[in-house]
Amino acid sequence: MQHTPRDPKILLITPTADMSADRHGGRAKCLQRLVRMELPLPTTVALSFACVHAIAQGRMPDMDEIMRHFGEAPLLSVRPSSQDPDWGGPGAILNIGMTDLRHARMCDEVGEEAATSLYMRFIQAWAVHVARLDPDSFHIPDHPGAEDLRAALAAYEAEADEPFPQDPSLQLCEVLRSMARAWEGTTARLLRQAKGAPADAGLGLVVQQMALGVGQGECGSGVIQFVDSLTGQPQVTGRYLSQSQGREALKPGAGAIYLTRDHRGPSFEDLCPEAFAELLRMGALCRVKLREEMQIEFTLQEGRLHVLDAVRVQRSSRASVRIAVALAEDGVIPREEAVLRVEPQALSELLHRHVDPSAPRDLIVSGIAASPGAATGRIVFTATAAQASAARGEPCILVRRETTPEDIRGMHAAEGVLTIRGGITSHAAVIGRGLGLPCVVGASDLTIDRKKRQVIAPGGRRLSEGEVITLDGTSGEVLAGEPAMFEAVLDGAFRTLLDWADDFRDIGVRANADTPQDAQTARNFAAQGIGLCRTEHMFFEEGRIGMMREMIFAKDEAARRAVLERLLPMQRADFARLFEIMQGQPVCIRLFDPPLHEFLPSDRAGMRDLADGLAVSLSDVEARVTALTEYNPMLGMRGVRLGITVPEIYEMQARAIFEATVQASREGDPVVPEVMIPLVSAMREVELVKARVDAVAAQVRTQSGVEFDYRLGVMVETPRAALRAADIAQHAAFLSFGTNDLTQMTYGLSRDDAGRFMSTYVKNGVYEEDPFHSLDLDGVGELLRIGAERGRAGRPDVTLSICGEHGGSRSAIEFCRRQGFDYVSCSPFRVPVARLSAAQLALAARGMRDFRVTLPGY
Numbered sequence: 001m002q003h004t005p006r007d008p009k010i011l012l013i014t015p016t017a018d019m020s021a022d023r024h025g026g027r028a029k030c031l032q033r034l035v036r037m038e039l040p041l042p043t044t045v046a047l048s049f050a051c052v053h054a055i056a057q058g059r060m061p062d063m064d065e066i067m068r069h070f071g072e073a074p075l076l077s078v079r080p081s082s083q084d085p086d087w088g089g090p091g092a093i094l095n096i097g098m099t100d101l102r103h104a105r106m107c108d109e110v111g112e113e114a115a116t117s118l119y120m121r122f123i124q125a126w127a128v129h130v131a132r133l134d135p136d137s138f139h140i141p142d143h144p145g146a147e148d149l150r151a152a153l154a155a156y157e158a159e160a161d162e163p164f165p166q167d168p169s170l171q172l173c174e175v176l177r178s179m180a181r182a183w184e185g186t187t188a189r190l191l192r193q194a195k196g197a198p199a200d201a202g203l204g205l206v207v208q209q210m211a212l213g214v215g216q217g218e219c220g221s222g223v224i225q226f227v228d229s230l231t232g233q234p235q236v237t238g239r240y241l242s243q244s245q246g247r248e249a250l251k252p253g254a255g256a257i258y259l260t261r262d263h264r265g266p267s268f269e270d271l272c273p274e275a276f277a278e279l280l281r282m283g284a285l286c287r288v289k290l291r292e293e294m295q296i297e298f299t300l301q302e303g304r305l306h307v308l309d310a311v312r313v314q315r316s317s318r319a320s321v322r323i324a325v326a327l328a329e330d331g332v333i334p335r336e337e338a339v340l341r342v343e344p345q346a347l348s349e350l351l352h353r354h355v356d357p358s359a360p361r362d363l364i365v366s367g368i369a370a371s372p373g374a375a376t377g378r379i380v381f382t383a384t385a386a387q388a389s390a391a392r393g394e395p396c397i398l399v400r401r402e403t404t405p406e407d408i409r410g411m412h413a414a415e416g417v418l419t420i421r422g423g424i425t426s427h428a429a430v431i432g433r434g435l436g437l438p439c440v441v442g443a444s445d446l447t448i449d450r451k452k453r454q455v456i457a458p459g460g461r462r463l464s465e466g467e468v469i470t471l472d473g474t475s476g477e478v479l480a481g482e483p484a485m486f487e488a489v490l491d492g493a494f495r496t497l498l499d500w501a502d503d504f505r506d507i508g509v510r511a512n513a514d515t516p517q518d519a520q521t522a523r524n525f526a527a528q529g530i531g532l533c534r535t536e537h538m539f540f541e542e543g544r545i546g547m548m549r550e551m552i553f554a555k556d557e558a559a560r561r562a563v564l565e566r567l568l569p570m571q572r573a574d575f576a577r578l579f580e581i582m583q584g585q586p587v588c589i590r591l592f593d594p595p596l597h598e599f600l601p602s603d604r605a606g607m608r609d610l611a612d613g614l615a616v617s618l619s620d621v622e623a624r625v626t627a628l629t630e631y632n633p634m635l636g637m638r639g640v641r642l643g644i645t646v647p648e649i650y651e652m653q654a655r656a657i658f659e660a661t662v663q664a665s666r667e668g669d670p671v672v673p674e675v676m677i678p679l680v681s682a683m684r685e686v687e688l689v690k691a692r693v694d695a696v697a698a699q700v701r702t703q704s705g706v707e708f709d710y711r712l713g714v715m716v717e718t719p720r721a722a723l724r725a726a727d728i729a730q731h732a733a734f735l736s737f738g739t740n741d742l743t744q745m746t747y748g749l750s751r752d753d754a755g756r757f758m759s760t761y762v763k764n765g766v767y768e769e770d771p772f773h774s775l776d777l778d779g780v781g782e783l784l785r786i787g788a789e790r791g792r793a794g795r796p797d798v799t800l801s802i803c804g805e806h807g808g809s810r811s812a813i814e815f816c817r818r819q820g821f822d823y824v825s826c827s828p829f830r831v832p833v834a835r836l837s838a839a840q841l842a843l844a845a846r847g848m849r850d851f852r853v854t855l856p857g858y
Contacts, residue, residue, distance in 0.1 A: 009051035010061055012069050013044040013206075023048050025081025025204035030290070030310060037289050039282055039307045042209040045069055046081065047176070049202025055180040063169045070209050073102060073168065078175050080183070081204035085311070087197040090182040093129060093175050095122035095210065097168040103149075110214040116144045118212070123152050123164060126171070130178045133159045172207070179205060211306035213299035218242070218272060224259055225295040225313050226283040232315065232322025232493070236260050236280070238295075240268040275305050286310055291333050293323050317346035318489050325493040328500075335500045336843055342497060344810065344833045344840070348372050351829050352436065352488055355472050359483035364457045364469065367443030368755055369476035370424055371432035372829075375416030376470040376482045379463060381453060383410020390414070397469055399455060401448060402752065403428040405598050408540045411437060416471040418478060420446050423755035424773040425740045425805050431537075433805070433827035434518055438473035442755035446478075498526065498832055501839035507816060508823030509834045510586070512803060514538070516574075519581040521828040526835070529586035530578065531736065531825020532676075532803040535653060536594050538574050539567075546613060548599045553614055553624055557648060564652040571656035575673075576663050584669025588736065588803075588825075589657055590715060591650050591689075593678040595638040597628040634744070639679025644688055654693045658700040661708050674711045676736060681720040683727040690731055715803070717741035722787035726794035735791045736825070737784055739804030739812070743771050746780050775806040777815055788819050801825060810837040817841055 011017045013028065015036045021029040028046040035041050045066055047055075055061065070076060076096040080089030098119045106115035117140070124138040137155045141148055156164045165171050182188060183203040193199055213221040222240035227233065238259045259268045259276070269276045279296065286294040290310070297309045315323060321342055328338035352373025355361070377395035380386050383406065389396035390413035398414040400407060402421040411417055411431055415438070419428045422441035432439030447456045453465040463469065463480070470479040510531030511522030515538070519530060539548045544567065551563040578587050601607050607625065611618045630636035643650040657673050664671045677689050690712055701707060713734035716722055719742070729735060744751045751772050758770050767776075775781065784802070791798045800821045806812040808826030813834060816824055826834050 009048040009054075010065055011046045011048070013041075013046055017046075019046060021083055023050075023202075023204070025049070025083055025202070025206075026085060027079060027081035027309070028204050028206050031206060031208075033290060034286075034307060034310055037282075037285055039285075040305055041307050042211045043069055044206055044208040047205040047207070049204055052176075052180045052183070052203050052205055055176050056184040060173060060177065063173050066172065066207060067169055073097065073105075075102070075210040075212065076168075076172060077208050077210055078172070078179060079206050079208070079309075080179065081206050082192075082197075083201060084197065086195055087192040087201060088188070088195070089203055090179040090188075091129065093125050093179070095119070095125070096171050096175055097210075098122040099166045099168065101166070110212075110216075110219075112145070113143060114214045116146070116149050118214075120144050120149055120152050123156060126164075126175075127156055127159070130174050131156075131160050176205060179203075208308070211299045211301055211308060213241075213301055213306075215302050217302040219300055219302060221297075221299045222259070222268065223295055223297050224279050224283065225293065226280075226287070227293045227313060227315075227319065227323060229314055229319055230316050232319030232326070240271075242271070272300060272303070275300055275303070278305055282307065287327075288332055291327065293327075317343075317349040318491075320346050321350065321497055322491070322493040325496050329496075336504065336848055339497065339501050339504060339836065339839050340843055340848060342836065344837045347494070347498075347832045347836055348830070349474070350489055350494060351832065352438065352474075353485050354474060355470065355479070356484040356486055361477065361483060362480040364461065364463070364478045364480050365443050365445050367418070367440040367476050367478065368422075368424060368429075369473055370422070370426070370429035370441040371417075371437055371439035372474040373416075373436065373438040373488075374470060374472045374474070374485060375438040376468060376485070377415040378466050378468055379455065380410075380414070381448065381450070381465060383407045383413075385465075386410035386413040397471060399448065400428070402426065403431070404602075405537065405540050405594065406545070406601075408537060409542060411435065416440075416473065418443060418446075418469075418471055420444060420448065421755070422752055423758065424770060425743075425751040426755070427752070430740075430805060430827075432473070433829060434512060434514065436521065436829040438471045440471050440473055440476050440478055443478060444756065494832075498835050501836045502526070503839075504842050505835065505838035506842045507813065507821065507838050508801075509831055509838060510588075510801070510803075510823050510825040511828045511831050512807075512825055513578070513828055516577045516581060518828055519578050522831060523581055523583075525828060525831040527585075527828065527831045528823065529582060529588070531588050531801060531807070531823065532738075533578065533587060533589045534593065535571070535574075535589060536592055536598075538571065539599065541570075544570060545599060549610060550614060552596050552599060552628070553616065553620075560646070561648050561652075564648055568652050568656055571653060572660045572663075575657050575660035579660060579664035579671045579673075580668065584671060586672065586674055588674035588676050588713070588734075589653075590676045590678050591640075591643060591653050593639045595628070595630065595633040595636055596642070597625065597630070597633060600625050600628065634741075634750075640677050640685045640689060641679065643677070644685065647692055650689060651692055651696055654696040655700060658697050658708065658710065659704070661710070662700065662704045662706045665706065665708060670708075672709050672711060674713060674734065676713050676715050676734075678715045678738070679717060679741070680714045680728060681718040681724075683724065683731065686714060686728055686731045713799070716787050717804075718745055719783055722783040723790070725787040725791035729791040729794035729798045732795070732798065734799035734801065735787065737787065737800075737802040737804065739775060739780065739784075739802050739806045740772070742783065742804070743776065743780050743806075746776075746783060747771060772805075775809060775812040775815065777811065781815060784815070785819060788821065808834040808837075810841070813838050814841050817845070 013032050019032050024046045031044055074097050077094045079092040082089045095118050103115050103119045120140050127133040127138050128135045153164050213219045220242035224238035228235040293313045294310045295313050299306045324338040324341045327333045328335045355374045377397040379399050380389055380396045386396050386398045395415045397416045398410050399418045402419050417428050417432055417439045419441045420443055422428055426441050428439055429441050445458045455463045468482055508528045510529045511527035512532040513519040513522045513530045514534045547563055547567055551560050554560040607621045611621045661671045661673050711733040714728055714732045715738045716735050717738035761767050788800050801823045803825040807824040808830030813824055
């Protein structure tokens with residue numbers, strides 16, 4: 001009959017013990033599962049969170065109550081058992097119970113050197129972690145003997161002013177007290193809060209009888225796992241340390257033999273075939289019963305196998321996807337759980353190269369991580385130099401003070417982009433994410449010496465054009481040289497997981513795509529159409545920017561129309577290609593948005609080239625540039641304002657869209673293009689543009705003899721448009737919220753310049769997070785709510801979406817689901833992350849648990 005403990009906070013781990021991870025921690029609960037599976041686990045006692053908290057306050061438990069479970073003169077270990085293994089905890093302490101008397105007895109049983117090593121290791125652990133003495137006084141030689149042990153005991157007595165304790169119960173008591181106080185110390189509390197733990201997170205402790213793996217016959221210790229931590233593929237890996245290897249058996253990673261047969265030498269499989277077969281059986285059992293891939297820690301005591309612990313296999317992002325899919329495909333877990341188990345950020349890592357975490361890093365400077373992935377190349381300072389470098393087959397990194405639309409060709413040619421100015425929604429950041437190009441912005445500690453063609457880093461370090469650097473767009477670090485990289489991996493498991501995610505999500509996911517390359521990437525990632533095509537980027541292509549400048553310098557409307565007539569077939573071909581790639585899926589095309597000055601050179605050399613190309617005087621060019629200059633161009637004549645004052649631009653674009661629609665519908669699936677008007681703030685603006693677009697559509701229908709439909713909508717990016725959404729929606733089939741500009745206008749912040757002070761604001765709690773990085777659900781979110789409600793009031797069937805850079809973030813997707821939005825649109829390389837996040841949010845809304853925090857992490 002099982003003895004009932006006097007203190008319910010001290011539990012012998014048995015199959016029926018009343019234990020939970022919420023009260024005793026994940027490790028304790030996992031050990032109980034191992035006991036239930038009848039694995040050969042040494043006697044183990046669990047102390048609850050409440051018990052450990054009491055210990056930290058000076059209220060010790062009944063030590064006799066704990067010790068009675070372990071028999072006479074036991075050797076024990078104590079290990080932490082927090083609710084989440086990522087929260088950390090004090091290190092384990094082993095060999096508690098080693099005394100002079102126990103050492104003498106063990107010398108006869110296992111040999112003097114093994115016994116002395118065990119004793120000295122305990123003295124070292126006790127001195128450093130319990131008595132808090134200087135570790136330099138407790139060095140353990142490779143082959144310790146009696147003299148070394150006497151010296152260690154003498155050193156302890158000299159440092160602590162008392163002999164080394166010889167009472168096992170007292171030893172255990174002080175270990176428990178030390179570990180409990182360490183957990184509740186200020187430093188430990190701050191560290192785990194930084195990892196997401198609540199301030200009052202509890203710690204349990206498990207006290208376990210040691211299974212030493214030393215003695216007569218074959219003895220040793222090891223760890224084994226059954227999948228590769230990097231790839232997630234089935235593979236037995238681990239190590240075994242045999243006592244027959246002497247001192248080496250006690251040094252982790254040294255003197256190990258491999259578990260399976262290969263060319264590197266003897267294996268545990270050959271040495272102990274029966275134990276190896278039993279470990280394979282245990283691994284398969286753990287996989288099914290614990291519903292996870294586990295690493296098993298074991299010892300062999302005179303041929304008898306003991307399991308000490310089992311922990312969740314540490315894994316790369318690639319392995320986490322592969323393991324979750326494999327478990328679901330084998331029927332161990334349902335597909336819903338597989339989808340919930342994978343962190344969306346893990347998918348982002350798979351889409352891009354990244355720096356090997358173990359590689360040494362020569363840090364030059366840190367900036368803002370604007371577009372994930374890593375890239376290595378030679379420094380270049382201009383878009384032209386980047387194109388020349390690419391033509392030579394030399395990877396390059398484009399380094400700019402800040403990028404402009406003129407730099408797009410250079411960004412296409414570069415491996416990565418580094419800017420000194422800018423924030424998370426700056427031009428370089430937005431284009432970098434769209435291209436899947438690693439990008440670091442806002443590296444304000446750098447300066448560019450244009451005359452010497454050098455970058456000057458903090459401390460005066462100089463890097464010349466042509467030197468090799470590496471950008472880590474995931475961390476925001478700029479590194480010297482070429483560290484080792486891991487390549488992007490998109491395997492079958494990746495695609496399978498996302499297919500399952502699509503079965504569960506309840507909100508659409510489109511992509512922001514401006515070019516055929518972007519559209520193909522979006523299509524490859526199964527985006528449900530294009531939610532934002534920024535047409536102005538097409539005009540910066542070689543051969544077009546000259547015509548745009550010619551149009552800007554045209555004397556009158558007729559001259560402008562003549563130039564636009566030459567641009568028309570190029571735009572038509574662009575749109576036809578997008579429609580072809582998207583195969584009948586919706587394509588939302590934003591009409592021309594930027595101010596015209598962005599197409600003109602800003603330096604005198606560029607102006608001279610332009611004057612020469614247009615056959616006009618330099619003074620004429622300077623005068624035109626001056627005339628187009630605005631104090632605040634982002635709030636000036638751009639977007640719909642330009643479309644109304646220079647209507648021939650929008651008319652040309654509308655004709656290109658509709659003629660491409662006719663062409664694509666003849667060649668493939670019917671196309672219903674979506675035409676979006678940018679920067680609207682008044683209903684009358686929509687009426688004026690809609691009348692002209694309708695007229696162009698009618699002309700194309702008549703000329704082509706082909707009927708087609710189109711949808712006209714509004715990009716809501718001004719606060720007034722959100723407030724007047726009821727009026728605007730009467731003339732718009734859809735409202736797509738452009739959260740980049742809406743955030744900028746709501747806060748009165750420049751998204752290109754806010755990086756200068758944003759970190760200070762966040763650090764001082766002015767803003768909880770950078771509002772350009774994480775959607776402000778309180779301020780900007782309130783405008784979104786108002787706009788959505790009033791938009792539906794004005795037109796109940798209006799389609800609602802967001803297409804700003806926030807569209808791929810989990811918080812924004814969650815917000816859009818709650819508000820009943822139809823879809824989100826984000827950069828092509830964020831589409832997989834958005835698909836998975838949307839599925840996880842939908843499953844959570846159905847009551848599915850977040851399995852990422854309920855797994856047997858220990």
